[in-house]
Amino acid sequence: MTAFIGLGGNLGDPRNNLSASVSHLAELFKIESKSSLYRTAPVGGPAGQPVCYNAVAQVKTVGGPKDTMNALRSVERKLGRIKAEKWGPRIIDLDLLDQDGIIIEDEGLILPHPMLHLRSFVLLPLSEIAPDWVHPRLNMTTMEMIGKLSSEDKAIILGVDGWPE
Numbered sequence: 001m002t003a004f005i006g007l008g009g010n011l012g013d014p015r016n017n018l019s020a021s022v023s024h025l026a027e028l029f030k031i032e033s034k035s036s037l038y039r040t041a042p043v044g045g046p047a048g049q050p051v052c053y054n055a056v057a058q059v060k061t062v063g064g065p066k067d068t069m070n071a072l073r074s075v076e077r078k079l080g081r082i083k084a085e086k087w088g089p090r091i092i093d094l095d096l097l098d099q100d101g102i103i104i105e106d107e108g109l110i111l112p113h114p115m116l117h118l119r120s121f122v123l124l125p126l127s128e129i130a131p132d133w134v135h136p137r138l139n140m141t142t143m144e145m146i147g148k149l150s151s152e153d154k155a156i157i158l159g160v161d162g163w164p165e
Contacts, residue, residue: 002032003068004130006095006113006122007055010042014053015164017079017092022057022163024075025094029059029068035125039158042089043121049089051158056097056125065099069109072096097122101136112136117145120153 005025009017015037022034034057042049061068072094079092097113104111116122117138126133127142134141140148 001061001064001100003029003059003061003065003099004097004126004133005057005059005072006093006097006116006125007057008052008093008095008121009091010050010052011089011091014051015161018053018055019164020079021075021092021094024078025057025059025071028071028075029061032058032060033129034058034163035128037161037163038121038125039161040121041156041158043119043156045089052121053161054121054125056122056129058129061099065096065102065104065109065111066106068099069096095122097126098133098136101134103136117148118153120146120149120157123149124154124157 007018007021025031035055038054040052040054042052076092076094081090081092095113097116098111102111112135117135123142123146127146131143132141
């Protein structure tokens, strides 16, 4: 099964935290591709948060979406994630964006990710690795969804960086 995972963080050393999360993910899944790192202004949550780093990885999984979600939570715990407040600052945040186009609305898991189509910090990295991916509910490609973003949505992107060595 193919899954797309959103990675983000803005505490500690976010670039290295995202890199460490990819290393942990590689122990659980086959990493097929990963986007560049996007520096973004924080969206939502308390004011005064540090700049965020975001990326998207495409992985091969063997289990279903709930298994994938459990694996992502385990990686977050290994890296010291503590859930304090919604959209608050965090060491690492791993979101299951999509897994094989499966549509789920379950307690604790909604697929595809319900905010994916509204977030430039997800869509732009996703477009690097899967520009023709089709949202299973909206029947729109990644590039079509980017075309629907407002200039204000796109303005949160502050820059694009490479991964740490």
